[in-house]
Amino acid sequence: MSAELLRTIPEIRSRLAEVRRSGCTVGFVPTMGALHAAHGALIRRAWEESDFVVVSVFVNPTQFDRGEDFDRYPRTLPADVEFCAALDVDIVFAPDAKEMYAEPHLTLVEVSSLSERLCGEFRPGHFRGVATVVAKLLNIVQPDSAYFGEKDAQQLAIVRKMVTDLNVPVTIVPVATVREPDGLAMSSRNRRLDAGERRIAPTLYRALQAAARRVASGATSPEEVRSAAMAVLGSEDAIRVEYLEIVNPERMQPVERIDGPVRIAAAVWIGATRLIDNVLCQPPA
Amino acid sequence: MSAELLRTIPEIRSRLAEVRRSGCTVGFVPTMGALHAAHGALIRRAWEESDFVVVSVFVNPTQFDRGEDFDRYPRTLPADVEFCAALDVDIVFAPDAKEMYAEPHLTLVEVSSLSERLCGEFRPGHFRGVATVVAKLLNIVQPDSAYFGEKDAQQLAIVRKMVTDLNVPVTIVPVATVREPDGLAMSSRNRRLDAGERRIAPTLYRALQAAARRVASGATSPEEVRSAAMAVLGSEDAIRVEYLEIVNPERMQPVERIDGPVRIAAAVWIGATRLIDNVLCQPPA
Numbered sequence: 001m002s003a004e005l006l007r008t009i010p011e012i013r014s015r016l017a018e019v020r021r022s023g024c025t026v027g028f029v030p031t032m033g034a035l036h037a038a039h040g041a042l043i044r045r046a047w048e049e050s051d052f053v054v055v056s057v058f059v060n061p062t063q064f065d066r067g068e069d070f071d072r073y074p075r076t077l078p079a080d081v082e083f084c085a086a087l088d089v090d091i092v093f094a095p096d097a098k099e100m101y102a103e104p105h106l107t108l109v110e111v112s113s114l115s116e117r118l119c120g121e122f123r124p125g126h127f128r129g130v131a132t133v134v135a136k137l138l139n140i141v142q143p144d145s146a147y148f149g150e151k152d153a154q155q156l157a158i159v160r161k162m163v164t165d166l167n168v169p170v171t172i173v174p175v176a177t178v179r180e181p182d183g184l185a186m187s188s189r190n191r192r193l194d195a196g197e198r199r200i201a202p203t204l205y206r207a208l209q210a211a212a213r214r215v216a217s218g219a220t221s222p223e224e225v226r227s228a229a230m231a232v233l234g235s236e237d238a239i240r241v242e243y244l245e246i247v248n249p250e251r252m253q254p255v256e257r258i259d260g261p262v263r264i265a266a267a268v269w270i271g272a273t274r275l276i277d278n279v280l281c282q283p284p285a
Numbered sequence: 286m287s288a289e290l291l292r293t294i295p296e297i298r299s300r301l302a303e304v305r306r307s308g309c310t311v312g313f314v315p316t317m318g319a320l321h322a323a324h325g326a327l328i329r330r331a332w333e334e335s336d337f338v339v340v341s342v343f344v345n346p347t348q349f350d351r352g353e354d355f356d357r358y359p360r361t362l363p364a365d366v367e368f369c370a371a372l373d374v375d376i377v378f379a380p381d382a383k384e385m386y387a388e389p390h391l392t393l394v395e396v397s398s399l400s401e402r403l404c405g406e407f408r409p410g411h412f413r414g415v416a417t418v419v420a421k422l423l424n425i426v427q428p429d430s431a432y433f434g435e436k437d438a439q440q441l442a443i444v445r446k447m448v449t450d451l452n453v454p455v456t457i458v459p460v461a462t463v464r465e466p467d468g469l470a471m472s473s474r475n476r477r478l479d480a481g482e483r484r485i486a487p488t489l490y491r492a493l494q495a496a497a498r499r500v501a502s503g504a505t506s507p508e509e510v511r512s513a514a515m516a517v518l519g520s521e522d523a524i525r526v527e528y529l530e531i532v533n534p535e536r537m538q539p540v541e542r543i544d545g546p547v548r549i550a551a552a553v554w555i556g557a558t559r560l561i562d563n564v565l566c567q568p569p570a
Contacts, residue, residue: 009452106399107416107450111392131392132451139452165392166417167294167424 003055003084003092009100009140012093016054016141019090024051028143028170030134033057033094034074034188035083038178042147043087045175054141055084057094062101063129069274074188093141100136109135111158111165114252118154118265119276122242130155131162138168146170151177151185153263153278157252177277179205185277192273200236204268204277207232207244211264212281220258220283222246233268242267242274249280258283288340288369288377294425297378301339301426304375309336313428313455315419318342318379319359319473320368323463327432328372330460339426340369342379347386348414354559359473378426385421394420396443396450399537403439403550404561407527415440416447423453431455436462436470438548438563442537462562464490470562477558485521489553489562492517496531496549497566505543505568507531518553527552527559534565543568 006012019026027050029042039055046053057080064070077094084092108128114120115127138146148156160172178186183205184198193201211229219225225246233239244266245254255262265278291297304311312335314327324340331338342365349355362379369377393413399405400412423431433441445457463471468490469483478486496514504510510531518524529551530539540547550563 013454102449104398105450107394107396107447109392109394109451113389113391136450136452139454142454162392164387165390165421166394167421169298169424169427 003081003089005081005092007095019052026050026143027053028141028146029055030137031055031057032059033080034076035080036186038149038186040087041178042175043089046147049145053089054091054093055089056137057092060129060133061097063126065123065126074191108132109162111161114158114161117252118243118245119267127158131158134159138170143170145173147173147175150174153265154252189273197270200238201270203236203239204275208264208277208279212279215258215281215283218284222255238270240269242269288366288374290366290377292380293384304337311335311428312338313426313431314340315422316340316342317344318365319361320365321471323434323471325372326463327460328374331432334430338374339376339378340374341422342377345414345418346382348411350408350411359476393417394447396447399443399446402537403528403530404552412443416443419444423455428455430458432458432460435459438550439537474558482555485523486555488521488524489560493549493562493564497564500543500566500568503569507540523555525554527554
């Protein structure tokens with residue numbers, strides 16, 4: 001089997017018009033490439049619900065705040081196409097930046113409030129770039145459903161709100177975070193870690209679990225829960241915490257008291273690599 | 286014949302899904318109601334190119350900068366439905382504000398640069414409201430083509446750019462301004478003019494024509510062309526000019542020298558009523 005690689009918007013539009021005329025439902029997995037097992041989980045979920053599956057591979061320049069991070073982002077298109085072929089993906093859509101952003105590109109989609117805290121605070125403009133490119137990709141592919149990983153919980157919340165607010169005719173399907181056996185959330189950025197960094201990277205998830213246990217055992221103070229996580233992270237000198245917050249899962253705003261489901265979300269730096277992770281947890285009934 | 290009046294998003298979505306399954310092309314005319322002959326021209330143009338025609342009637346609160354103007358905007362839904370029926374419109378979509386804007390509505394679509402001058406300068410947030418509601422309506426109706434009047438030239442330029450930048454799968458069709466026999470551009474706001482105001486209102490178009498004649502006869506200085514229009518407008522004490530500019534037709538930015546097609550665009554106040562108009566003109570070959 002081989003996945004069809006398309007590079008231009010007119011090509012994929014015309015191919016998908018045929019597909020839709022034949023009555024097929026289309027599932028869509030937008031990615032930045034460097035595909036790994038967590039993308040595989042998104043693709044398998046798409047197959048459970050769709051007759052035809054499209055994966056996009058586009059390292060979107062407008063969501064990188066630092067040129068350096070954009071330049072260093074892994075690009076592995078031939079391997080990505082093979083990966084997709086092995087999972088029976090029908091189309092890999094891999095446009096270049098010129099195809100996606102005609103000059104001058106003047107239109108921005110912004111989801112206020114949800115974009116301001118957590119990653120939004122440390123990556124100015126990042127979520128405007130994400131919301132805009134997702135709006136574009138959804139208009140190009142016009143899928144029935146689109147699949148997003150819960151590891152990027154803030155991105156997921158923003159995409160869902162954008163789709164609701166703008167009445168985009170698509171179902172957004174969240175897919176659970178896929179983890180390495182030691183708990184590290186899978187991410188294309190993990191391959192930047194050296195052996196020593198990789199060894200301590202699971203500390204992030206262990207810290208989130210420690211915090212979640214406090215919530216599960218009845219802690220209502222966000223500060224107390226946060227301290228439990230920070231104590232674990234503090235055990236590794238090589239980890240620098242960018243943020244660690246207890247937020248409302250829909251609004252992504254810090255809670256003052258834990259009296260319902262919360263998401264514990266964090267970003268840390270290990271050397272030159274930034275990792276994010278989060279867990280959803282419930283106070284005892 | 287009667288047009289089907291639908292008030293909710295699920296209703297129109299399900300009705301249009303049927304229509305599209307039957308292979309019909311859909312033409313869409315978004316309006317704020319108070320329909321008149323210029324809307325009729327949009328609807329007739331839609332009929333030339335579509336199998337099925339939808340008109341929306343929605344006085345969009347987010348594009349009014351002053352509550353007073355929003356409150357005073359004419360609302361004539363029963364007459365609008367009759368007007369549409371007489372033109373064989375299939376569906377009139379008239380949602381209320383609660384149907385269109387779920388609380389909290391956090392997503393904004395902004396077309397920078399095009400939105401800053403002319404009306405954008407005097408109506409802060411207006412075009413963000415327009416771009417956002419048009420994006421929503423296009424996602425709800427998913428038409429093949431949508432029809433916009435050239436009287437609102439800046440709005441048209443912004444909608445076109447938004448559709449291009451966000452890859453919205455629709456063709457935007459501009460329709461020439463429809464005028465009263467004395468030249469006044471048709472507008473729902475004209476009915477606010479009293480008899481004396483109505484008598485002097487055509488001065489706006491006469492001023493634009495005077496300026497266009499200068500361009501046609503070879504004037505290259507925007508200041509000279511502008512003066513020609515201002516002289517005509519200055520003949521009526523009751524007219525207050527908000528702006529009058531010579532702009533590039535795509536970028537809607539003032540030109541420094543007239544060496545290609547330009548749009549002469551103006552907004553004036555007559556009493557408590559704001560009127561806009563514009564003409565496209567060409568220097569001699």
